Amino acid sequence: MGPGPSTVPARILQAISAPTLGHLDPQYIEYMDETCEMIRQVYRTQNALTFPVSGTGMAGMETILVNLLEPGDEAIVMINGVFGGRMKDNMERCGATVHAVEIPWGKSFSLDQFAEAVAAHPKAKMLGVVHAETSTGALQDLGGVGDLLHDAGMLFAVDAVTSLGGHDVRVDQWGIDAIYSGTQKCLSCPPGLSPVSFSDRAIERMEARSTKSRSWYLDVSMLKNYYTGGGGRAYHHTAPINMVYALREALAIVLEEGLDARIARHREMHELLRDGLQKLGLCYIPDHSLCTLNCVTVPEGVDEAAIRRRLLDEFDIEIGGGLGVFAGKAWRIGLMGESASQKNILTLLAALEACL
Amino acid sequence: MGPGPSTVPARILQAISAPTLGHLDPQYIEYMDETCEMIRQVYRTQNALTFPVSGTGMAGMETILVNLLEPGDEAIVMINGVFGGRMKDNMERCGATVHAVEIPWGKSFSLDQFAEAVAAHPKAKMLGVVHAETSTGALQDLGGVGDLLHDAGMLFAVDAVTSLGGHDVRVDQWGIDAIYSGTQKCLSCPPGLSPVSFSDRAIERMEARSTKSRSWYLDVSMLKNYYTGGGGRAYHHTAPINMVYALREALAIVLEEGLDARIARHREMHELLRDGLQKLGLCYIPDHSLCTLNCVTVPEGVDEAAIRRRLLDEFDIEIGGGLGVFAGKAWRIGLMGESASQKNILTLLAALEACL
Structure with a gap:
């Protein structure tokens, strides 16, 4: 992810x-x-x-x-x-x-x-x-x-x-x-x-x-x-x-999935994730967000790399850190293709909640 | 090959x-x-x-x-x-x-x-x-x-x-x-x-x-x-x-094979192939031939592409045609890595003999 x-x-x-x-x-x-x-x-x-x-x-x-x-x-x-x-x-x-x-x-x-x-x-x-x-x-x-x-x-x-x-x-x-x-x-x-x-x-x-x-x-x-x-x-x-x-x-x-159905699935999964992230108090950075990549601000005082490491080690989930001006300040959560699934999203939200 | x-x-x-x-x-x-x-x-x-x-x-x-x-x-x-x-x-x-x-x-x-x-x-x-x-x-x-x-x-x-x-x-x-x-x-x-x-x-x-x-x-x-x-x-x-x-x-x-042993194998296989090709009357083009790629002249009057196609279709063997100035005039037979084996060479020689 x-x-x-x-x-x-x-x-x-x-x-x-x-x-x-x-x-x-x-x-x-x-x-x-x-x-x-x-x-x-x-x-x-x-x-x-x-x-x-x-x-x-x-x-x-x-x-x-x-x-x-x-x-x-x-x-x-x-x-x-x-x-x-x-x-x-x-x-x-x-x-x-x-x-x-x-x-x-x-x-x-x-x-x-x-x-x-x-x-x-x-x-x-x-x-x-x-x-x-x-x-x-x-x-x-x-x-x-x-x-x-x-x-x-x-x-x-x-x-x-x-x-x-x-x-x-x-x-x-x-x-x-x-x-x-x-x-x-x-x-x-x-x-x-x-x-x-x-x-x-x-x-x-x-x-x-x-x-x-x-x-x-x-x-x-x-x-x-x-x-x-x-x-x-x-x-x-x-x-x-x-x-x-x-x-x-x-x-x-x-x-086989169909292009339109696949695009609709990415949108639905994005909405599910967005809802959960917002409940955790995390804010989206872009005004006009991608469904496939969700970029949110890391809360004040949180060591973002430590949390990413814990997600990988304890929950087997990879998310991305910020790039360029967002380095250390953002998480990037992918919902791409096979990875854009309800199961992944629910697991990530639970894991993030535990880590935060 | x-x-x-x-x-x-x-x-x-x-x-x-x-x-x-x-x-x-x-x-x-x-x-x-x-x-x-x-x-x-x-x-x-x-x-x-x-x-x-x-x-x-x-x-x-x-x-x-x-x-x-x-x-x-x-x-x-x-x-x-x-x-x-x-x-x-x-x-x-x-x-x-x-x-x-x-x-x-x-x-x-x-x-x-x-x-x-x-x-x-x-x-x-x-x-x-x-x-x-x-x-x-x-x-x-x-x-x-x-x-x-x-x-x-x-x-x-x-x-x-x-x-x-x-x-x-x-x-x-x-x-x-x-x-x-x-x-x-x-x-x-x-x-x-x-x-x-x-x-x-x-x-x-x-x-x-x-x-x-x-x-x-x-x-x-x-x-x-x-x-x-x-x-x-x-x-x-x-x-x-x-x-x-x-x-x-x-x-x-x-x-695991060992670099020296692998190089020696390529040389031995090259010698086996060279011997067989020469018996079929095929001549090597370079003075100083690679072991890994054997480039020989196509005999006069032979449709080289037809023979390559037959080798592929009937014997499941791929060899290469000539490139550049050798297009239509040469065959290039690879003896590379896994492909450099006695079994491959004997099969190719028999198949080439049948085709010629």
Whole structure:
């Protein structure tokens, strides 16, 4: 019940241990195609260029940015926590000039704030924002942002690491051009892959680059030949075969439950937890909280690390501490995928009560 | 029996399916430390900065290069196959001016050729070479190269993807400053991690950089706080937990067999295969062949892809086709880790005879 990895169901642990096929074996290519198709379904997109990057969530962030940005480009990044800040660092490493719009941690951006950022930096090629800030528990409403950006000729890049599979993520409807997530949060798969998706608009901009991507490993101009079947499935690098088995099973579980039902379950579990935490006198930090990550203030005079340690040692429950400006001041309680269950919540509430 | 992934032993498939711990869980940190210590043993190094990169072998290559090179640097790369060429591409993406020394595919470099390269490009910061060229099956002798480079003030970077765990790799004795490998070759682990190691000399040069690494995901200046315990195990990214379980088990198996015994087994199996292939009239392409990858010419008039397909469909054996200039002209037969067995070799020879 930390900020991830979440609990991995036995079916997925069974799937990950299947014999390792070759990365060009026709049977494996079939599994990979099925995996990409299911990623499309959970992202609610028709984007052809949708695949799992061979690295954890942060490799997904880097994949989006190294392929869309090059030296001379301008980019806007909205920062309200650790991961917006990382996006800025990453954009700068791509050689872009970055305009950061910062608000206090825990707050979310209004549509007006997006409009102001676009008006202030009309030459920006891209705007990046975090849908679910894992460091603060804030949910960002993305409605209307895509139209605003497209009218200004900008690309819309989104971090969905802590939302995919737990909150609604509507890539096509919201006009998202590039998005990444992780497997170990609301998909309840072990960490090791990052599902990404690029719109045709994004592909056009990538094809118009005048320099190579700064990363060879994450260069989509080569990866797309392997993942989308163009160019005869050309070998690029050896994919993490067993991790793909795991992700395929995890996505199958998500779709068996049904995306809408799964999102509703995350909301119900969040409400149950919120109710209990408030009865214990704990206050939520963000105005607009995620269901999947619940960030609350540690009461005055409480040694937060000691309590986390006791929860782990005595009750076998992991919760997260604060990150960045919230270090030592917050707890982060995950309700992600398999972990978002009534039993977990009731146990945690009882254990927390005992510790406090 | 292709160029990798090799057959994964059941013990490793069992290990990979253990419940997913948190990446900051003390138990997991212990597993990770054990894994790093075993990587040191198979690399025969005392280097503190030795860890598994969270990506496949090519992410290891990129880790070495993005951390050691920056714009304005010069670098030398020795090219005798696909992977030397990739190293060149990668070095250029780091902003370095690259001097390539090319010889025909299948050949290996003499110590004189290294000396000439160093003399011709005295300002180079690094020389990169592939120990085991997976595209041609050529083994590169590395003896004496380290001294030559260090006398000239250069760093020695090595690709050991297809040698680690099958051929002798002596990082400290050979004066290697930066090295990477993959898990899915002679370690017989699923693909997904890349064991790397950096010498103190390499760390000094990294600390003297004037720009940030072009990759955030692979930035060793941040990763070392997590992997070597400095800075209180600071969170950087979520490590691929279950893959680390698998690598830990794979390394334990290597060390139980014993490095010397394992290397001797690869040599014996190579001799058995070579003998049989020659009796079938097949000729080795490289002068100085790897034991772990056997690259032979396809006889005139034979449809090589059809034979590979038949081996897979009728005999359940995978071998590799040629890469690059050898596409359609060569077969690549792996004898890596678990796959390097008498039973496999006898079955393949009989099957190949039937197909030819």
